[in-house]
Amino acid sequence: MPKLSVWFVRASLLYLLLGSLFGALLLAQKGIPFHAAVWYLFPLHMEFLLVGWLIQLAMGVAFWIIPRFSQGSSRGPVGLVWVSFALLNAGILITAFQYWLPDAVLIGRIAEVVAGILFVIGSWRRVKPHGVM
Amino acid sequence: MPLLTRTFIKTGMVCLALALVLGILLALGVTNGLFPVYIHLLVFGWLTQLIFGVIFWMFPKYSVKKPRGSEALGWWTYALLNIGLLLRAVAEPIQSTRANPLSGWMLVLSAILQFLSGLLFVVNSWGRVKEK
Ligand code: HEM
Numbered sequence: 001m002p003k004l005s006v007w008f009v010r011a012s013l014l015y016l017l018l019g020s021l022f023g024a025l026l027l028a029q030k031g032i033p034f035h036a037a038v039w040y041l042f043p044l045h046m047e048f049l050l051v052g053w054l055i056q057l058a059m060g061v062a063f064w065i066i067p068r069f070s071q072g073s074s075r076g077p078v079g080l081v082w083v084s085f086a087l088l089n090a091g092i093l094i095t096a097f098q099y100w101l102p103d104a105v106l107i108g109r110i111a112e113v114v115a116g117i118l119f120v121i122g123s124w125r126r127v128k129p130h131g132v133m
Numbered sequence: 134m135p136l137l138t139r140t141f142i143k144t145g146m147v148c149l150a151l152a153l154v155l156g157i158l159l160a161l162g163v164t165n166g167l168f169p170v171y172i173h174l175l176v177f178g179w180l181t182q183l184i185f186g187v188i189f190w191m192f193p194k195y196s197v198k199k200p201r202g203s204e205a206l207g208w209w210t211y212a213l214l215n216i217g218l219l220l221r222a223v224a225e226p227i228q229s230t231r232a233n234p235l236s237g238w239m240l241v242l243s244a245i246l247q248f249l250s251g252l253l254f255v256v257n258s259w260g261r262v263k264e265k
Contacts, residue, residue: 001192001193001262001264001265002264006262006263006264010259013255013259013262014255016181016254016255017255020247020248020252023244023247023248024244024245024247025244026244027221027240027241027243028240028241028245030225030228031224031228031236031237031238031239031240032238032240032241049176053181054176054180057184
């Protein structure tokens with residue numbers, strides 16, 4: 001597994017952990033209410049699990065597994081995908097500040113979208129038939 | 134494909150099928166507490182469970198002696214995930230229509246089991262996420 005995938009996948013495991021902790025607190029609150037402020041975790045639960053866990057894991061595993069080039073950089077423009085990794089995680093973390101920063105969700109989501117676009121650009125040519133260099 | 138992986142994937146498929154049936158009920162207007170159950174059968178029972186199974190199967194070897202980490206932890210992950218999710222699927226609709234201490238505490242228990250499932254999965258997989 002290349003270094004960048006290790007970062008993607010480890011980050012996604014951390015989001016799985018945090019996201020399910022938040023989910024567990026929410027579910028317990030629905031069962032036996034103990035602190036109404038727990039509901040503030042709801043948007044973070046969704047963001048951390050859908051983007052931080054599912055999407056990020058898919059990106060990390062794709063970067064590792066999809067076909068490589070036999071000439072030049074085997075996994076294409078790696079630097080671009082590093083920027084995608086950084087923007088994705090910055091975006092997720094920025095949305096977590098939505099209760100303090102009114103535009104945090106918008107800014108965070110824009111960072112996530114740019115991350116997605118860079119990832120697509122960085123991977124596009126690797127989705128190719130067997131034998132194509 | 135190891136037995137644990139097959140069990141994860143097939144249980145995940147059952148969750149997918151159940152979710153799709155719930156989708157029909159939701160479309161028919163039966164909504165009481167079913168929406169979150171529907172979503173989590175999809176994202177946790179199906180997607181996440183499928184991923185757990187495939188990661189256990191395909192990720193880099195933990196060591197020569199223990200290529201897949203701890204198989205026992207893997208089975209605990211499986212049991213906690215599915216018992217937790219099932220408890221939720223039963224208790225959440227009850228809690229949102231006729232809330233009572235039993236369904237309330239079932240949700241608390243379900244929350245703990247599901248969180249522990251994720252925790253054990255991360256503990257067991259962390260060491261397999263490494264550069265070659
Ligand atoms: C430990 C496991 C989990 C627990 C205990 C949990 C708990 C919860 C709770 C209590 C809610 C609020 C439901 C409501 O009243 O509206 C919720 C919503 C949500 N969760 Fe989770 N969750 C878990 C795992 C996941 C995972 C793995 C994902 C995605 C990958 C996810 C995605 C969502 C989404 C999209 C919603 C919004 C839809 C809804 O309200 O049902 N959850 N979760």
